[in-house]
Amino acid sequence: MTKEDDVTKTADGNVTPGTIGAVLHSAARYDLQVWLLTLGRERVFREKILRLVARLQPGEAVLDVGCGTGTLAIAAKEHVGPTGTVYGIDASPEMLARAEKKARKAGVEVVLKNAIAQALPFPDAQFDVVLTTIMLHHLPRKARQQCAAEMRRVLKLGGRLLAVDFGLAAREQKGLLAHFHRHGSVKLPDIIGLLSEAGLSSVESGAVGFRDLQFVLAKVPCCAR
Secondary structure, eight states, X not given: OOGGGGXXXXXXXXXXXXXXXXXXXXXXXXXXXXXXXXXXXXXXXXXIIIIIXXXXXXXXXXXEETOTTSHHHHHHHHXXXXXXXXEEEESOHHHHHHHHHHHHHHTOOOEEEEOOTTSOSSOTTOEEEEEEESOGGGSOHXXXXXXXXXXXXXXXXXXXXXXXXXXXXXXXXXXXXXXXXOSOOOOHHHHHHHHHHTTOEEEEEEEOSSTXXXXXXXXXXXXXX
């Protein structure tokens, strides 16, 4: 086990009990990062992820792991409609508080829970789709493996998992975003390998089209046990 695996801290250096890796607690900072990342085109970014990549369908049950301030979860609910359900989990109460305000303002019902990605508070095979965007790079290697195993556990047979994250480390990035984003990256082959180890089969991967963001869409084999 590396020293990284033992670290329990927030992004600002504070300790968060039960959480391994960096936890962002500044909701305003998080929203600013997303705005910078998408050059103010956050809605286009979210729609591309949900419609073209995750391919959400009406009636599906969706889980957003590391939901942050809830923008993606709210957009997902609009895609799955009144017969679908969307849950979001995050380790930061401040993030969830802002997410709840956004959901109320949008008139959208999203279930939000304070939980960690390595121990999802849901039964086996509950969701059709699991999303995780710009979150995996905050976790050390062992925690990523636990997170991937948990996301696989809560997916139904044939269910889909979409992982989106940075492909370049902070030292490789340029521009204003690099000043805010200092928490690393996950190379595309590493994400594919991580999901494969958890029992998921990658069906598509590549660039998202926003900065150095990349995606992997994986499925639970229909014949899996």
